[in-house]
Amino acid sequence: MRRRRRSGQQVVEMQMGPMIDMVFLLLVFFMVTARPVAQESDLSMTLPGSVSQDEVVDPPDDQRLVIDARGAVVLNELELGAPGDTELGALVSTLMRFRKAAESNGADALVTIDPADSVAHQRVMDVLNACAKAELHQVTFAGG
Numbered sequence: 001m002r003r004r005r006r007s008g009q010q011v012v013e014m015q016m017g018p019m020i021d022m023v024f025l026l027l028v029f030f031m032v033t034a035r036p037v038a039q040e041s042d043l044s045m046t047l048p049g050s051v052s053q054d055e056v057v058d059p060p061d062d063q064r065l066v067i068d069a070r071g072a073v074v075l076n077e078l079e080l081g082a083p084g085d086t087e088l089g090a091l092v093s094t095l096m097r098f099r100k101a102a103e104s105n106g107a108d109a110l111v112t113i114d115p116a117d118s119v120a121h122q123r124v125m126d127v128l129n130a131c132a133k134a135e136l137h138q139v140t141f142a143g144g
Helices: 016-035 089-104 121-133
Strands: 062-068 073-075 077-082 108-114 139-141
Touching: 062 089, 073 089, 077 089, 077 121, 077 139, 089 121, 108 121
Parallel strands: 062 108, 108 139
Antiparallel strands: 062 073, 073 077
């Protein structure tokens, strides 16, 4: 069954413009009156393990690793690797502490390797492996 339109009957149309204006006004009203949610980063708290220092401690610019002719590894005049030790555990732990101290001070952890002329290449590779285990990325060789 179809409905027939009577002659003379007006078609009612709904105006969309004022309705859209009202929606935007309501949207702006709610955005302005809403309170912002406090983010987690805005909460004040102190984390355990952070200690403030009274004076700034400047670590040395770089650590000097000397490999003498016997194959012993010396870090800043402290022997940390015997000639037969290929793992160099003491050197790795010392270099890790140096890297963490440099990172906490915002400095780069620099290491310079100074091998003697008669050192076997494998010993130099042992030291480079220890630097890699300590996650040191700025390793250079001393010239001369």
